[in-house]
Amino acid sequence: MRTQVAIIGAGPAGMFLAHLLRRDGIDAVVIERRDRAYVEGRVRAGVLEQVTVDLMHRLGLAKRLVREGLVHGGTNLSLDGRLFRIDMAALTGGSTVTVYGQQEVMRDLFDAAEANDLPIVWNAVNVTLDGLDGDQPTVSWQADEAHQTLACDFVVGCDGYHGISRSAIPADVLKTFERVYPFGWLGILADVPPADHELIYANHERGFALASMRSATRSRYYIQCGVDENVADWSDDRFWDELCLRLGPETAAKVTRGPSFEKAIAPLRSFVSEPMRWGRLFLAGDAAHIVPPTGAKGMNLAVSDVTMLGEAFAEHYGERxxxxxxxxxxxxxxxxxxxxxxxxxxxxxTHRFPTMDGFDRRIQMAELDYIRGSEAAQRTLAENYVGLPMTAA
Structure with a gap:
């Protein structure tokens, strides 16, 4: 077997790249260790930057997005229950974000892959990468009890933080940078209407809370918690009580309670590996970097990575x-x-840190109060939230 680009991982980075390459007439094969149902069913991000929305339109993948996505021109901050809005569209010349869950994005990517016969190898185990520092790399794996090898020009590792790709870069070349946060997010999904038509990021003396949504009838809520807490200790009633306390009475009055159908604790960390290219290997998405979910940058960063990489491969094959x-x-x-x-x-x-003392808390409150009263500070927040422009090559 041979292709031009071998893509390891069928998550957002891998599938967006595969579609970009197909559009430009570049052959690619995606190799994924799980099946479609598993990859598509993972509950992940739900806020798309304009860069991601624009790419879905260019690839012809935006039909359901236009119909079902929730366009947000602003977002809200809350300090001990006092709410104020950041008008992102007005502050950025019309830029917005769109709430559309990663599960829906993956469904669109996979449906289009099937319709266009884009090759994906599912349930590939024991994947190995060879020849990355030469000009004839190969990818080998086992699937359906058969051993297969794929020769290619380039390998792109889109296989996440725990994947094999990053570890293929020699230890004396790879540099990693990490910040582990001393708390997690306890999140629930519930089929109830959201408390507000836009997101609310709440800073309360008891900790952070986020009021979000996946649709007009499905809500996504989070509260800050200890990373070692047990989900089983959090009944729905306890969660709703704590959430409403942190959101404050104005927002709490608009919260519709109901049974959760998904509940989990996610740790928070920041992670970057450098470089994102070694030899014939390129890293993209979570294989190269992790961000805390505050600000919803994870999937959007993956999209910006592969947009740049798609342009680079188009230059290589089209312009030599x-x-x-x-x-x-x-x-x-x-x-x-x-x-x-x-x-x-x-x-x-927006979060309470275990080491915070009274001084730290007052500084945090002053920061949020400054944002509330400063258009310049709000513009900086808005520009970053909707997504910074792609840098020139």
């Missing part, structure tokens, strides 16, 4: 230029670190 390939890592990392900075900052001003 390696400028995009050679510049990919630096270009992608410039946007990654800006998103890391924003996610870290937004987390720092």
């Amino acid at each position: 230029s390696d400028a995009g390939i050679d510049g990919y890592s630096a270009r992608a990392l410039a946007r990654v670190w800006k998103a890391e900075r924003f996610s870290w900052w937004f987390t720092s001003v």
